Amino acid sequence: MRAEIEEQPAALQRLLDARGDIAAIAEEVRRRDIRFVLLAARGSSDHAALYAKYLIETVLGLPCGLASMSSITAYRTGQSYAGVLWVAVSQSGGSPDLREATRVARDSGALTLAVTNDPRSPLAAETELHLDIRAGVERSVAATKTYTNELLALWLFVDALAGRDGSAVAGVPDAVARAVRDSDVEEVVSRYRFAERLVTVGRGFSYPTAREGALKLMETCHLAASAFSGADLLHGPVAHVDGATPVMVIGPGGAGSQLLRPVVDALVERGADVTLVRGSADDLPGYAVQVPDVPEELTPLVQIVPLQLIALELALSKGLDPDRPSGLSKVTKTL
Known part of the structure; x- marks a missing residue:
């Protein structure tokens, strides 16, 4: 991996x-x-x-x-x-x-x-x-x-x-290379090592990244990870977020990040442990894993990288093998 x-x-x-x-x-x-x-x-x-x-x-x-x-x-x-x-x-x-x-x-x-x-x-x-x-x-x-x-x-x-x-x-291949090289995920991994559940949140172009990040954490770390659109999170599921629930918010910049601002405010008010994945031009408040800036519609290519790295390192910290997740195979043949 x-x-x-x-x-x-x-x-x-x-x-x-x-x-x-x-x-x-x-x-x-x-x-x-x-x-x-x-x-x-x-x-x-x-x-x-x-x-x-x-x-x-x-x-x-x-x-x-x-x-x-x-x-x-x-x-x-x-x-x-x-x-x-x-x-x-x-x-x-x-x-x-x-x-x-x-x-x-x-x-x-x-x-x-x-x-x-x-x-x-x-x-x-x-x-x-x-x-x-x-x-x-x-x-x-x-x-x-x-x-x-x-x-x-x-x-x-x-x-x-x-x-x-x-x-x-x-410039996207270079931006992805920098994200691979420079994404500092050590603190996130140490904070989330003993978490039993986790929430990922996105809006607009970052919503697919939130879903893919949650999948990576589920399949490699055996972690109960739930992905939500920021709008859907505020329509009820936010009730199960508290100080013991890590939340990763993916800020795509531009319009998507503006839509996420009230979501971040609500999470902070509830005392959630919030980590942002965002570019330097994104002004969403809070602790952030920063990725290189690219146009908003291309951010999913860059922002998934730290989530992949977190899934990898978190699995290793738990003593799990991310290359051989339990019960999974490379090709899933649904009927």
Whole structure:
């Protein structure tokens, strides 16, 4: 896991070097009459898909939803997917339910795109278009470099579809390298070592990061971690936050961080142990693990890094093996 965290800058650069292939896919999609986008995924890839939902809605102005695959695979509902771009996101491309739902969507009129780390995967064979995230072989059960490469692949696709020039992403591999090298997580790990539960919070572009961070802590540390949108947290769940509950708030900067300000104020008022993950330009108050500044829509690529490192180091401090989490395997085949 440590080696693959450290490999992320090189993996991201490898994908950037192949952006011409992604532009060609975007050009093919642009020629179709796409009026709606549906994203289908599981696990970490579902968090990458949620990130893409924010991108598609804010950059492209298209309505976008997360598909309920069991509506197709279990309830056998018939739907028309005319005018829909169906984007299936999967690191392995091996999940049977994702493959079946994608096949049905294609047969029902959708333009289908698979985003995977394996062009020869069963999922890639089901779709008209395939976007290779080029992360290389990932051996750790806890996804790290495949997750960040999914994020970048989806950003490059949306950026090309919008007709932008991609210049905003130029410094991201270096920013991720600095986050890997400079993120000071030692104090957080020492404070959270004996925690039994933990809450992660985000808003807007940082909400997918909060969800992915909680997943990393659950699968590597056996920690009961719950992820919330800041808005949802204040609608009731904040009642179970107290001084014994560590809370990690992911501040994306810009509009997202402004939306999180009343959430941080409420957490501080309740005496919660709050740690912020934010850039230097973000003025959310409190103890912070600082990451390099990048444009708000690209912050998920940088801000997940300290959460990956915290999951890794916290697992080791507990005497756990983050590379072999109990009962988990690299490919989860849901039905």
